[in-house]
Amino acid sequence: MFYKPQNKSLFRVKALAISASLLVLVSSSALAQSGDEGTGFWLWQLLGRLHPLVVHFPISLLIVAGLLELLTLKDFKHPLRPGIRMLAVTGAVSAVVAAALGLLFASNEGVTGSLLDLHQWIGIISAGLGLALLFFLGKGKKRPKSIPVYRSLLFLSGIGVGVAGHFGASLTHGEDFLTEVLPWQEESEAPESLTIDVAVFASALSPEQEIQLVTNVRSVLAHNCYKCHSGAKIEGELRLDEKEFVFAGGESGPILVPGNPRESELIRRISLGKNHDDVMPSKGKLLSKEEIQLLRLWVEKGAPWPDGVAQQSVYRVAALAPRKPDLPPAKPGLENPIDRWVDRYFQENELAWSETVDDRTYLRRIYLDIIGLLPSPEELTAFESDPNPEKRDIWLQKLLDRKDDFAQHWLTFWNDLLRNDYTGTGYITKGRFAITDWLYTSIRDNKPYEQLVKELLNPSPKSKGFIEGIRWRGTVNASQRVEMQAAQNVGQVILGLNLKCASCHDSFISDWKLEQSYAFANIFADSTLEVSRCETPTGEMAKTKILWEELGEIDSLATKAEKLKQLAEQLVQPANGRMYRTVVNRIWKQLMGRGIVEPVDEMDNQPWSEDLLDWLAVDFVENGYDLKRLIFQIASSKIYQSQSIAVASPEMLMAADFKFQGLVRRRLTAEQFSDAVSQLSAPLFDSAEVKFRPYELIPEAKPSLPFARAAVVANNAFLTSLGRPNREIVSTSRDSQASLLQALELSNGERLNQSLTKGGKNWTESYPDAEQLTRELYARALLRAPNEKELAVAKQAFGERPEPSEVQDFLWAVFLLPEFQMIY
Structure with a gap:
């Protein structure tokens, strides 16, 4: 006599649950049999390879069932119930079957690893939830108290199979399969491309x-x-x-x-x-x-x-400790310590000194490098007629003493470096903090670099934006949480090293390990961080350490504020030669066009003159961490005043066999070019675009120019085309090469066209005579008189009386001249 079930539907559900459980037992048995042999019976292999096919059923069915269940929360007897029931049963059984086949697949294909273990255990747990779901599925009608349990199991199993599916996709397509398309992933630096011939x-x-x-x-x-x-x-x-x-x-x-x-x-x-x-x-x-x-x-x-x-180590690791080698003996005309080191380098590499530039070239060079503006013809005349043999040093110091002009120019350098901006990601949602007031005052007052770094690392409310980074909206990957951003940014900016790879896994471009990055990031955390390897939590809690333990210890039990104070004191000590080599190298590149070490964020690379770099770093510390003194020291050297070197391509500056010969000829930055256009034509930016007004912060810092400097306006298409970065990542170098985007903007851009239109009108009103206008424009734009050919071309273009449209075209032609766009 056969048993006749009273509730056929419940019976079928239980039968499916029992069958699924038996399948798990069978797969476990097959797993045990194949465990010692590496690969098992062909049938188990075949069934295992069905796992990717079957696994999609529970992912879609249980998630859809869960969504439909939300529509029936107020009425369990909703008309959708039969459909939900069918989806839940099929999805739960599929989850169990998928787990069983996954066990077979893993055991017979020789796949192992931590990511697979995570995927496997989440899948098994989801299958267990599926079995429990099948058990409670039929109880809802008779036992209303079981409904919340059933619904919880449905939602949990749906979430479980979804998460398991994500890790399955990571196994198949890579661990960053889902996260690589997120907008903030653009911050992650890809490993270096091939650099070997x-x-x-x-x-x-x-x-x-x-x-x-x-x-x-x-x-x-x-x-x-x-x-x-x-x-x-x-x-x-x-x-x-x-x-x-x-x-x-x-x-x-x-x-x-x-x-x-x-x-x-x-x-x-x-x-x-x-x-x-x-x-x-x-x-x-x-x-x-x-x-x-x-x-x-x-x-x-x-x-x-x-x-x-x-x-x-497979990588070169630069010494941490400072070193001050003995200076080479001075020679006539080579008294500056920099020149004495360069002279030794030239002798060792059989290189010759180039000629010193004329007054016109030197004056334009220091004006653009120190305050970011063009000198006037009157200033050139005064400089050329100055009989003092020390006039170059005197005029250089005068420019350094123009506090506000200096600060507005160098604000661009530090904004790039400290990723400080006026608009962009984070400012709208108040997940990012500007440091402009603090930064401008620090530059203007020539704050000692040691103190500047202390205030960045152990910040006040005005300087906290650097280590706070960007608080992205929504969930972000572990390597972009604010504590890790702080570690990466401090490492890159202050210490000249790349921790971005080591923030996700052990780096393959350096010896830095994941645990070291997390230990450093833990200093910036309110609570202990859990280490995530390739976005997968490991369960291991981070230690709290400076990257170089010989600099001192950080109290792991201290508050965040106390940890930051300890970090600030220990990182800036003179024993940290790495920090001072890094800043000296950055200033050298800003003035000379190429760092002593390149790239400037990889300070373990071989410098072209280790002695010069080490000597400058120690001298910088011994003389009060004075950034203006360092700038003066470089800009007053004979090598800075020598003829510039033209480089065919930026790659040559990065070549392994690079030989230093002098200052590299470079293009005006976006801000320098914009300010020059505003000086000569008409202001490029209106008052609404100005995001920072120094004279509102410092009353005596009244504007000395009739236009807004580009450094204090919000980024826009014009500045972007000329190379200004968005500053959502640290920017330590700008490409000096002309680009297609720049060419299009300078040829067809509305902003430049408006400035030229106004400029053409202004120039014709002030200089109605064609020859007088041409001579004056050449004097102000190029600091020289036009030659006969240039004057003849201008007269031919203008006729007897220049028209605004003709002058507009003439201005545009001058602005596109390499002589105008380059720092020679």
Whole structure:
């Protein structure tokens, strides 16, 4: 006699639950059988590979069921109930089946890793919630008290399968699959692209070349291989994120035969065609020809990969402690310490000094570099006629003493560096704090750099915006929380190092580790941070340490305010040579066009003159951290006053074999160009665009110009086209090369056209005579008289009496001259 159920619907649900449970037991049994063998019975492998197909059912069905359930909160007997029931049953059973097949898949495909473990356990928990959901599904009609339990299980299981699905997508497409498209992800710096010309490695590798080669190899592996072969996910028992794992190989054995690319499985796999079964990477883009060539070269050279201990780091690590080498002896005309070091460098590299520039070139150069404005013809006349042999130093000091002009010009440099702006992300939602009042006063008063940094690190309400960073709207990734922003920004700006990679995982472009970044970020936190590796919480709580422990300890139990005070005191001490080399290098680049170390944010790189950099840094500390004195020291040197060097492309400045020869010829910045146009034509910006008025902060700082300086206006399309950054990230360099966007703006931009229209009218009213107008315009724009050809062209264009439209075109032509746009 067969049992006849009274509630057929409930019976079917329970039967499905029992069947699903049996499937889990079967898969667990198969998992146990295949665990020791690496791969199991072919049927288990086949069923496991159905996991990606089946897993989409519970994700969609349970989420839709949960959304529909929200519509029935007031009426459990809603007409939607049968549909919700069907979706919930199918989704719950699918979740259990997907979990079972996932276990089979993981066990038979040789996939392991922390990310897989997280995905697996969330999936199992979701399956368990699904089974509980099936149990309570049929109780709602008879037991109303069970309805809240059923609904909670429905919502939790829907959330669970959604989260599990996210981590599944991360396994398949990479850990940043979802987050990489978010707007703030633009702040994350991608690893450096290939910088190696493989042709230079025809002979034996020097230690420096070996470091460069291995650095690029690690970058290629990180770009292309870590999604499947790192600690987060390990396919085929192969990891490529650490040396010991690379040389150990995977389930098929070693992947490298050092010195023999032809016998190396790694090289074979990456060289296969895209449709080949064995090609690697099997997902996403294949490696480029250059990347394959690089890896082949690396193997051919014996696959060097120095051990990761500090003494044998694959990366150059600059000394932290200050060092003041003995100055070379002075020579006639080379009394300035900078020139004495440069002279030694020239001798060692068989380079010759270039000629000193004339008064006109020097005056224009220091005006633009010190106060950001063009000198007037009257000032040039006075300078040229000054008989004092020390006149260059005297005029340089006069410019440094023009406090407000100096501050408004250098405000641009510090705004870029401290990512301070007037508009943009965060200001609307009050998730960002401007530091302009504090910063302007600090520049104007020439606040000692040591004190300036202290006030940034242990801030007042007026200076807190730097370490507070940007509080993004909504949920952001762990590497962009404000504490980590503070760590990254302090590291980059004050210490010249990149912590952005190490904020997500151990860096592959330096030796900095994830734990070190979190320990540093913890100083800026109100409570202890949990370490997240590649956006996945690890359960490990961060320590609290300065990046260089020899600078001192931070009390991990102290309040945030006390930790910041300790950091400020310890980081600025003279023993931190790193900090003072960094600022000296930045000021040197601002005036000379190329840093002693490049890039300026990578201070572990080799300087072209280590002695000059170290000497300047210690001298800066010994003389009161005086930024204006440092600027004077550089701008009064013979090398600053020498002929500028033209560089064909910016890449030449970054080349490994770069040789310093003098000041690099560079283009006016967006602000310098804008101010020059406003000086000569008509103001580019109206009062509504001015976001900071110095004379409102400091009464004696009354405007000396009849126009708003570009440094104090909100960013706009014109300034952006000329290279002003949005300052949502730290900007320590601007591209001096002309761009297509700049060409379009200068050719067709409405803002410049309006200035030219007004300027044309103003010039014709003041100078109705064509020759007089031409001579005056050349004198004010270029500090010289027009030559005969230029004068003839102007007369031909103007006729007997210039018209405003003709002068407008003439102004435009002058503004586009390289002689106007460049600092020579």
